[in-house]
Amino acid sequence: MNKQNKIAWYKPLFILIFVLGLGASVLVFSNEPEGNVSSAVENGVSEEYFYENKETNVQKGILDSLITLKEAYDIAIQEKTALSEQLELERKNVENLMEIIKASENPSLAQLKVFRSQLSDSKLSLENKMAEIKKLKSQNKNLLTEIESQNVVMYKQKAENDTLILKQKKLESTLKDASKLSLSTFKVVALREKNSGAELETTKAKNTKKLKVSFIVNGNAVAKTGKRVFYIQVLDQKNTVLGDNKLIEFGNDKALVYSFIVSTDFQGKSVNVYGILNADGNPFKKGTYFVNFFDKQEIMGTASITLQ
Template sequence: MKKQHKNNWVKIFFAIFFVFGLGAAVLVFSSESSENENQVEKENTSKISFVNKENSEQKNILDSLNTLKAAYDIAILEKTALSQELELERKNVENLMEIIKASQNPSAAQIKIFRNQLSDMNSSLEGKVVEIKKLKSQNKNLLTEIESQNVVMYNQKAENDTLISKQKKLESTLKDASKLSLSNFKVIALREKSSGAELETTKAKNTKKLKAIFTVNGNAVAKTGRRIFYVQVLDQKNNVLGDNKLIEFGNDKALVYSFIVSTDFQGKSVNVYGILNDQFKKGTYFVNFFDKQEIMGSASITLE
């Protein structure tokens, strides 16, 4: 009986030990499993965090490149000698943006390369901006110099125009001053006596010649020497009497004259005359006096 009771206690003891051992095993296994899960979760979280960080870096670089591209757009609008180079570098920025956008989950090494390229592009733009400012400053100075030169040239031209105008006026004044003037225009009809003496008449039947008389006024600045004048005599039908010759002076100027009168002009007034021999009828005759093609005066006579 005692032996049986002892065996029962042994069985109970082993049963309790088994239960505690099993619980401890389950507890240990559960703890290890939990630790493994936590480790896996940490690794996954770390991996996700790394991916998110790289994506954020990728976005930041793209944003910086967009800002850089906008800066290039502004620089190109300056339209300087560097515009072609700036357009090429802007194209490089756009190409890098396309490469980054096409990259899926770029590695840290790729991100580093992208950042280095961005840094180089920023440095290049900064250098170009400095050069653009220098060019603009040079252009401004050049424009200022050109404006100054234009002012000088304008003033010089104005001065030259004034001098030319004065010279032309002086030449015109001298030309006008050097012209000869005629005065005292008169025409008389002459008859001849048997003795050869010439007397003035008003009768057409007695008139043998017309005498055209005028004075060449004195002029100290006029050219001296032989001077020629043309006399034109017109009858009642407006016919040119006498030589009736045509002389051309150029510039489509011409004159039909009756006879020529010449004199040796030496700066002082001189009275000259010319004679027209013809048959004269009753009526009025008109006489015009010319210095080349320019009419200087006129006179008339009526024969009865």
């Protein structure tokens, strides 16, 4: 890329040097000393013919310089810079001057002087424009370098931010997992009542008056403290939900049919929790009963009991 940029810069500079060289030749030729006139007259050439021939040569030299100058403008315009429109206007002026010179027959010395002056102005204008283009390219190069540097800094900053965000998400996920409560020691027992009111465990369906379920909420120092609610689901042999048989929705397309609710005041330490399912006039039948323990819609554990 750098090599191509250098070649692109050398080409218009070489054209400018060539244009300036031609211009100098024209000026030197147009300012030949009067001694050349005297010499021509002495050799038998009329003074009038000499001046006419000289003026024709000067006219041709100016035209040749304009052709070379136009080519230089063509190359400069191909650079497609912010000054392209101005360069195109200057090239148009050169083309118009060429047409005028081509249409001029036997121009006078005054006309040639005007042509030379316009040629000089056009060359000077091109020199100024090329210098300005060079300056603009230098500024653009510096600006691109600065932008690239800023992009590198921004990329590094974005990479750092992404890393921090990823770490934060991992930390949040870790804290979320760590803050979840865990339950253990799931039990279910059948109870019968003595005449004295005392309750004893039993395995006989006909004697069972209630099912007592229990579990332990394990201690967790980072878990939210306060009242915690758990849902107990008791299923009989036909997978019928006993007890309240109520439906609760959790707002995330999740729902649960539960038998009863138990709650506890959790303060970060392990706590025993239990709940009771009474027969309520519906005696327990023989068979196996399954108990599921839920923290909202998430099942935390299971237990079962078989009544004879």
